Amino acid sequence: MKNSLLSVLEIIKLAEKLKYELRHSWLSNGRQESVAEHTWRMSLMAVLIEPHLSQKVDTARLLKMIIIHDLVEADAGDIPAFDTMNDEERKQQKLINEVKSIERIRSILGDELGEELYQLWFEFENKDTYEAKVANALDKLxxxxxxxxxxxxxxxxxEYEMSFLLDRHVDFDPTxxxxxxxxxxxxxxxxxFGGINTDLLKEKL
Structure with missing residues (x-):
């Protein structure tokens, strides 16, 4: 029991990095957002949207997936989506780094919990299930x-254009x-309001 808890504590300490690993996004008060803050609000969104979804979800599984999905960034760092959108080599390197991180997390825990986190991370990445699709959509939204x-x-x-490219992430569910x-x-x-012609922008997409 003590060894298992020591392993758990090691992952908890690893997760502290997400409190200061910064994303590209900024807050309304002018401060840059941390990964942990993004993950927290995703979790809140899941709780609030769950009653409105068209299908029944395993809420515990959904929340676990959301909480786990960015844990790898404690090792691999956060890379904005626009940096990999048109760069296949960088996209593959990001995946390699993140897989190494989730493998390390599985190794540290070294038991059924480690394997569960490992499988949940890949479920999210591959959008294998309804819960994974919801989690991915919430990530983007x-x-x-x-x-x-x-x-x-x-x-x-x-990011002006990316504001109008969310359809493919949500087309599985009317809510x-x-x-x-x-x-x-x-x-x-x-x-x-900022002077951008969005009609012209959307015509280019």
Whole structure:
């Protein structure tokens, strides 16, 4: 028991890095967001959206997947989606680094819990299940919500387009689609208010 708890404690200490591992996103008060903050609000979104989903979900499994999915970034760091969108080599390197990290986590725990975390991480990555699809959608939607809340000056140009590329992440569920529409509408309003011609932007996509 003591050895198992020592292993658990090691992972908990590893996770502390997520409190200061920064994402590209900025908060409404002008401070940069941490990975831990992103993961926390994803978890809250899952709890709030769960009653509205079109299918019954295993809520405990969904929350575990959300909490685990960014744990690898304590080792591998956070790489923004726009950095890998059109760079297959960097995308593959990101995956390699993250797989090494989840393998290390599994090794540290060294028991059924380690294997469970390992399998949950790959389930999220591969979108094998309804829960994984929900988790992936929330990951993308939370990021867009945070962008909508941040000063437009913190956005880079490619993120203008990315605001309107969320369909493929939500097309499996009508509730997720409806939530995406609300979030996309907020992005559209923010960009328009900032002097960006969103109609022209959408024509290019």
């Amino acid at each position: 939370e990021a867009q919500i945070q962008h909508n809340e941040a000063d437009l000056a913190t956005w880079i140009e490619i 997720m689609k409806a939530l995406k529409e609300l979030i996309e509408s907020e992005a559209d309003s923010k960009l328009t």
